[in-house]
Amino acid sequence: MIAGVPGPEAVAALPMVGLADWLDGHSARMVDDLAALVRIESPSGDLAALDACLGAIMNWLEGLLGPADTAERHSDAEFGTVVVLDYAATGGAGFVSDTRPVVLLAHYDTVWGVGTLADRPWRESRGRAQAPGGFDMKGGLVQAVWGLAAARRLGIALPTVRIVLTPDEEIGSPFSRPWIERACASARAVLVAESAANGALKTARSGVGLFRVQIDGIASHSGLEPEAGASAIDEAARVVLELHAASNPDARTSVNAGIISGGTRPNVVAAHAVLDVDVRVTSAAEAARIDAVFESLVPRDPRARIAVSGGWNRPVMERTASVAAMFALAAALGERLGEHLEEVAVGGASDGNFAAALGLPVLDGLGAVGGGAHSADEWVDLSAMPVRAALLAGIVATFATPAGSDTEMKYG
Structure with missing residues (x-):
């Protein structure tokens, strides 16, 4: 275990194939949910559009995960609303309750102005969707929430999960940054549902x-x-x-x-x-x-x-030992899912940079597979959604602490 990150051996007991199969059986609903969110345009700085999108997300989240155990809202008249939702650990008597969360970062703003969909509407063809804002990054949010919902439905133990929704990532997170840093300060790990880079996970960012x-x-x-x-x-x-x-x-x-x-x-x-x-x-x-x-x-x-x-x-997100350990964990889970995962350093930045600067274990690029971020050709690989949702849920589940484990002795 490096910096509190479970080793690859932690994946052995997880029913990853069953998790992916359950999600595959619900893939049509996942796609419908993504289409619904894409159709609610939410450009950075447009408060009415952002509020409408956030309202839809909150209703959808509660439908899939139930009400959060705690919820915070922090609003700004220029940039919009940050929401922090905590879902308590699950697992029953066989697991100890470590209240430090695994944090999921997701932004709901996009670079696309209201009216974009009039020219480039959601369109599905051959397992892909033309989806302005779907690759960056509503697809990642849909996958993450469905992954958590699947784990809950299947009785897979989960640690405390904190979901942070932000409205201004595309313009540098000027309002969200302090709330992100506060939400991540006590985290065991931080997962970023930003899009993958040609399928690869992101372990370093400029x-x-x-x-x-x-x-x-x-x-x-x-x-x-x-x-x-x-x-x-x-x-x-x-x-x-x-x-x-x-x-x-x-x-x-x-x-x-x-x-x-x-x-x-x-x-x-x-x-x-x-x-x-x-x-x-x-x-x-x-x-x-x-x-x-x-x-x-x-x-x-x-x-x-x-x-x-x-x-x-x-700040820079460097490939530290704890970030490398997060990728090793994800790679082991990927093998269980029949996926060979790769890692990459990218020139773009995300809210994960803030968490990495706090010295936390961070893994980015856990969102949609596709391409064309910020371009007229933005698209999402719909066929990849169930497996990537299972991957994220599996990473979260490895942080559930079995009673009597070394982690319990260290942190209990």
Whole structure:
């Protein structure tokens, strides 16, 4: 056992094939549930749409899992509502009750505006569904809840499970972050129902930095008195080159000045310029190096001024020993299901980054199999839903603590 994560031997007693068979027998209902949620459009920042989607999710959750033992709601007038639901451990006298939860993270916002479905409605063909927001990530939520429901129906012991539903992941989780960190603080493990990467689970994610560089110069007439001015655009161009030179492909570090604006007229030396910069790093050491690059920016013209704002939107999710142990556990369960699972490091970030930064065992990419996230071709592999639902439920079930086990002696 590494960092409290059960070893692969913990899967032997779980009826994984029976779990997958039960879910396969309910696959049509799973697909219907996903279609229903996809049809409730829920773009980030649209409070009416988000509230409608959350209301439908809450009713659906209660129908499958029953009422939560405890529930919290935290609302914001700009971003929407975070919901934290706790379901007490099950298992009876043969199991001890460890109240520390296994946390499931899922967001219900999407990148698609209201009206998208008018042009690209839900459509099924050959085991796939065209589903805006279904791959990222309503499919993962449907699979996770159905997996838990199946385990309950079959009498499989489960630990305390905490489901965290968030409304702003697609815009960086500005409101949800502290609630996610609070909900995960006592977790035994954190499972992220984000989509898989070509079927692979995600064991490392880049940290994301969003920085703004503001440059103030001095305006002057560019023809009559150019030397009286200090060009903010000239300084901005030099800053772009310096920042882009800090990229390191070998370390998978990218620095991209994606937006630049400045100046007022062609015949005026620019007094102002602004750069918006996206940074991706895969280690804390690289994050510190990039911080130093921003701190070292100085104007060539001493009359100009450079100010940097922003910072790290999401910390790095590194493949720690506990994350590796989570994947080993999932891989063992996958073998029981006839699935050979692979792992991958990805450049995108998720709410799992916040949990990983707390030093917790995290496994990401446990959601839908498919592709085309954030694209017009977004799709979900419907045939994979029962097996992936069983996989997530199996991971959760391994954290149920048999009475008399080493885990009981350690934590009891």
